[in-house]
Structure formats: structure tokens, C-alpha cells
Amino acid sequence: MVQPESDLEGCAREPIHIPGAIQPHGALFVLRPSDMTVIQASANTGNLLGSSLILSDKPLNLGPSVERIREWYESGEPALQIAIPDRGLILIAHRSNGLIIGEVEEAEEATPSGIFSGLRSFIERLAAHTDTPGSLNETVRFVQELTGFDRVLAYRFDDAWNGQVVAEAGNGRLPSYLDLRFPASDIPAQARALYATNRVRLIPDARYEPVPLEPALNPETNEPLDLSSAQLRSVSPVHLEYMRNMGTAASMSISIMIDGHLWGLVSCHSAQPHKVSSTLRDLCDFVVQSLAMRIAAQERAAEASQRVHLSQVTGRLLASMSASSDWVEGLAEARDDLLRQVSATGAAIMTDARCICRGSTPSEPQLQTIVHWLEQNGDADEVFATASLSAQLASATDFADTASGILAIRLSKLYPSWLIWVRPEVHRTVIWGGDPHKHVAENGRIHPRKSFGAWQEQVRLQALPWTAAEIAAARDLRAAIVGIVLRRAEELAELTS
Numbered sequence: 001m002v003q004p005e006s007d008l009e010g011c012a013r014e015p016i017h018i019p020g021a022i023q024p025h026g027a028l029f030v031l032r033p034s035d036m037t038v039i040q041a042s043a044n045t046g047n048l049l050g051s052s053l054i055l056s057d058k059p060l061n062l063g064p065s066v067e068r069i070r071e072w073y074e075s076g077e078p079a080l081q082i083a084i085p086d087r088g089l090i091l092i093a094h095r096s097n098g099l100i101i102g103e104v105e106e107a108e109e110a111t112p113s114g115i116f117s118g119l120r121s122f123i124e125r126l127a128a129h130t131d132t133p134g135s136l137n138e139t140v141r142f143v144q145e146l147t148g149f150d151r152v153l154a155y156r157f158d159d160a161w162n163g164q165v166v167a168e169a170g171n172g173r174l175p176s177y178l179d180l181r182f183p184a185s186d187i188p189a190q191a192r193a194l195y196a197t198n199r200v201r202l203i204p205d206a207r208y209e210p211v212p213l214e215p216a217l218n219p220e221t222n223e224p225l226d227l228s229s230a231q232l233r234s235v236s237p238v239h240l241e242y243m244r245n246m247g248t249a250a251s252m253s254i255s256i257m258i259d260g261h262l263w264g265l266v267s268c269h270s271a272q273p274h275k276v277s278s279t280l281r282d283l284c285d286f287v288v289q290s291l292a293m294r295i296a297a298q299e300r301a302a303e304a305s306q307r308v309h310l311s312q313v314t315g316r317l318l319a320s321m322s323a324s325s326d327w328v329e330g331l332a333e334a335r336d337d338l339l340r341q342v343s344a345t346g347a348a349i350m351t352d353a354r355c356i357c358r359g360s361t362p363s364e365p366q367l368q369t370i371v372h373w374l375e376q377n378g379d380a381d382e383v384f385a386t387a388s389l390s391a392q393l394a395s396a397t398d399f400a401d402t403a404s405g406i407l408a409i410r411l412s413k414l415y416p417s418w419l420i421w422v423r424p425e426v427h428r429t430v431i432w433g434g435d436p437h438k439h440v441a442e443n444g445r446i447h448p449r450k451s452f453g454a455w456q457e458q459v460r461l462q463a464l465p466w467t468a469a470e471i472a473a474a475r476d477l478r479a480a481i482v483g484i485v486l487r488r489a490e491e492l493a494e495l496t497s
């Protein structure tokens, strides 16, 4: 029987890119590029453009801007942003499935004076920070000054897409969320995917009434309009409820993109409605992408320095194996380096005939259980790493005090032969923003939790996670061992030929 998807899975399938409506702080129209005819528009175009856009196949009535849009469309340039000065409007246009989507907002007052000198000193301060926490604190402070939101926080995703507030600046009107964690379901997969392409999202007033598109579907394709790249896209009702529960009437979030990956968000909130001009939004995007480049540089530097250190350890292990007639003994003799290779507390070399242990490891029968499991479950990759073995091998709870985390490299494809590093369980207290398991399913719809106060969870059966540099070092040692085994086999073949 097909299992009904959980409420959260259902929520993560909400098609947020085709809401069929926009937020009311602007107006939107859709043009057919061939003749610049309006084929859809938001119901409020009259409010902003003075006269309702004619939908029955009439050209856009925006004077010289129409030609400017046509030139842009044919130029292949990315999004267009122009002023419509005689109407006090800003127009932003982008392409979507062969159509032109135009969005207009009221032009804000001139950009505040001194903004560029402020930007220059921010960039100088950002460059002075060599650590990521310093860079994050600098950025949330500057964005809070720039935008006037009550609270600006930096939110970092972990490997499971849960997130933690890792920096915060505020004026005290909203509670602090610093260090709190939030579950992955608070920003579901389809939202994260959208935020990786459309980096800046503004919700000036979460109590808005959505403005429908007319007609609701594209009259030529009978398809809903894809608003993924639109500034005015109406927001999922479940998130608007989430914001009301959180006591935030306005929000703006900017994606921190590193090497094409959604590393985190800079997220701004105010207790009252709060709007930010498109110019300031662009400036905040520039500030956050500058932060992203800084974080990327810091992370690359830290990883490079760890890899240099670990390659020196690998070199010493290689020397010890090469100097011994039995590479297994040579490896086992270099006890400290063997553990240092991946910062493990124990290691076991498991071949068909031998079980050699160094440091703190499970018993031999328990190690054999791990090897049997690896042989059954180790996929094609020759390296397996987990911080919580018991999540996949129930009996691992028996030896969680020595091996909650394992990092294992396969030493032979012919018979069960593994080098297994281990780390013990680390008892941790994680503080969530509200009970992460608490959401209400009512009338077939999910409702976000209402409380975001500190909620403690005791985390068990988890070790410190293996870093990318440590996994790479394990892979490097495996390559060195394979090299030695091959060389020894060739030498033996020569002797016996």
C-alpha cells in the first residue's frame, strides 16, 4: 500500500513558484515578446499605472519604456531595471518561459546620502576579518543599519538542512534567536531550491491580501505563470502564518551562495510592516554576496591548511609502511599518526586473518559486525563515513562509547579488508527555536508551530562529524596503501618469474 506522505512532505511539495497572485506592493504584467502585447496582468495595475492594462491583445501602454524593454529582450542581457520617471515608478523585467514578466514598484526617495562611503568602510572592515564569525557579525550589523529592520540574523544550514542562527544584530524590539537551531522543514526543499536562484525576497507586510493575476492562466498555453524569479511573487500561506506566529510582520531574506550552494541566509525581520526599496535590496544583495566570497576564501584557507597538515601525516605513514616488510605492521606501528590522520580516537586494521587495534576501539566481535555490515552496505565508493553508525546499524548502540562515528576505507576488493577509524559518542544539548517536532495538521493542511522559545534536546549516539579534509586524507591513505600493495605484488612476481 502506498504510504500517505507525511504532512511535512506534503508541505515540501507545495508549488510555491505558481501562486497565481502577487504581493500588493507592486504590479505585474506579462508580455508576448513578438508584439509586446499584454497577455496577463495583476488585478492592481490600474492603481500604479493609472489606467488598466488592456488584456485583450493590446500593446503595453508605457510610452518609450516599451521600446526599451524590446531592446533589452533582444539583447539577451540579464534582468532589466529602469526608472519610469514620469510615473515615479521603477520597472524590473525578466524572461520566463519565452515571456517577459514586468514588475513595477513606486520609486523610493533618493538613495540615502553617504550610503556609498558606508559601503566602502563595510568592505574594508569585512576584509579585515580572517574568521567567518567576525565576517558574519560585521554583515548583519551593516544590513541592520542599511535597512532599519528590527532584527537581522545570519542563518547557516547544516548537512541535513537544519539551520542555526550564527550572528545577529537588533534594536531589541524582537527577541534574540542567537545560537538557536531551526528544523529543515521550516524552509522546505522547494523553497531552498528557489532561493538558490532568486536570492532576495521581501515580504513588507505578512498580513497582505494576495492580488490575483488576470486571466489566472496564460491564455495561449493554459499554464500557470512561473513566478520563480519575480520580486512580487505571493508567498506560501503556511509561511505567512509562520511569520505571524513568530511576531514578524515584515521579512527580507538574502541567500548566501557559495560555489553555487545555498550556505545560509541573511534574514531580516520587523515587528511592524517594513518596506525596503529595490535599490537598497540590490545593495543588500551585493553586501551578502561579498560576505559569501569572504566566507568561501576563509573556508578554502582553513581546508587547505588542514590538508597540508594531514598530507604530512600521510607521508609519515607511507614511510613507516614502506620501511616494513609487512605494510600492515608498518601502519600499526605508527600509532599516533594513524589516529592523527583523521583525528580519530581509535583505529582497527581488519584483514581476513588479522584484527590490529590502536587507541580506543570496539571489541573484535563488534568490529567483525561492522565489517560484515560494511560488506553488505558499503556502496561502490571505497570510503564510508558516518557520525552516527547506530542510525544505520542498530547494534552499534552497544559500542557507542567507542564508535558512534566511523570512517572506513576498503583495502581489498577480493576479500573483506578494512581500515576503520572510530570516534565516541559526544553528549550534546541542542537548543531549538521551539519544539522542532511540533506542527499541527488541521483540515488537511499543516500549520507551523506557534512557539519559538528555546527548546532543549539531548542529542545522543552522535560523534563529532568527519570534515571534508579528513575524508580526503582517508582517501589519500587508501591510495598510498593500494600503491604499496601493488608494488609489493610486482616485486614478488619478478622474484618468482
Ligand SMILES: CCC1=C(C)C2=CC3=N/C(=C\c4[nH]c(/C=C5\NC(=O)C(C)=C5CC)c(C)c4CCC(=O)O)C(CCC(=O)O)=C3CCN2C1=O
Binding pocket: 008, 011, 012, 014, 016, 153, 155, 163, 165, 177, 182, 185, 186, 187, 188, 191, 201, 203, 234, 235, 236, 238, 239, 242, 251, 252, 253, 265, 267, 268, 433, 439, 446, 447, 448, 449
Ligand atoms: C529564525 C531563523 C529563520 C527561519 C527558520 C526562517 C524560515 C523561513 N521559511 C521560509 C519559507 C518557507 N517556509 C515554508 C514552509 C513551512 N514552514 C514551516 O514552519 C512549516 C512546518 C512549513 C511547511 C513545510 C514555505 C512553503 C516557505 C516558502 C515561502 C515562499 O517563499 O513562498 C523563509 C523564506 C521566506 C522569507 O524570506 O521570509 C524563511 C526565512 C525566515 N526564517 C528565519 O529567519
